[in-house]
Amino acid sequence: MTPTVIRAHSAETWVETAAEFCASTISEAVNRTGRCAILLAGGDTPRAVYERLAQEPFASNVPWAQTVVVFGDERLVPPDDARSNQQMAHRALLNALPLPPEHILAVDTRQPAAAAAASYESMLRTFFHLAEGQLPVFDLVLLGMGTDGHTASLFPEMAAIDETTRLIVATPAPDPAGPARITVTLPVINAGHTVLFLVRGADKAPVARRVLRSADPADTALPAARVQPTAPDGRLVWIVDEAAAAEL
Ligand code: 6PG
Secondary structure, eight states, rough: OOOOEEEEEEEEHHHHHHHHHHHHHHHHHHHHHEEEEEEESSSSEEEEEEEESSSSTTTHHHHHEEEEEEESSSSSSOOTTTTHHHHHHHHHHHGGSSGGGEEEEOOOOSSOOHHHHHHHHHHHHHHHOTTTTOOOSSSEEOOOOOSSSTTTOOOTSSGGGGGGOOOOEEEEOOOOTOOOOEEEEEEEOOOEEEEEEESGGGHHHHHHHHHHHHHOOOHTGGGGGGGOSSSSTOEEEEEETTTTTTOO
């Protein structure tokens, strides 16, 4: 699928463009099906977009009560740890919104990684009433990208990127000193209706070129390059700032 690349010409425009895109996608999904299921990205980049979505007009105009939130990946750290993706999302967005608590599917990070992945997958299967082999279809999948081309916690040359049947798997982080993680798998991401990469900063420019412009097998093998939504009316969109787009 050919990605749509939206270039924002300032930091403020990048945030506003991303927030408006998310808001309209959520509203369209709720108008179409009565619900919107969102897969949230972690890391630092989305924070400003989440904070903007918690402000007006989005706080009032987006049908948050019909929205379900799932975390695309999480580090196995205590909930109050600064590295927690869930903590970031709650502080930046979720605490300010009228989402029913049962619409926020929390990762239990008190368990060992494999158990945490298995229980989160079980929670997804139950919540979305998935038959064996059935994938959840997220209306909006939010992703960031690392400078190594990882996305969610699917890292280059690690086993999780090649998982084809599980929805959620445990994976070590490349940094051996870092916490283990759980992550959605590529089939779940690619089943998404709208997949949106939020990428900004000069440090992401080289890998953005590799993912978006290169046919080199070493580049097309990068996790972010393997995000190729398969839905018939699916969308793959990148919202980038000028710094991240410098090599495109
Ligand atoms: C995570 C994220 C990860 C993130 C990239 C980019 O848990 O770290 O899910 O995929 O999106 O590492 O991180 P930054 O946005 O902080 O650059």
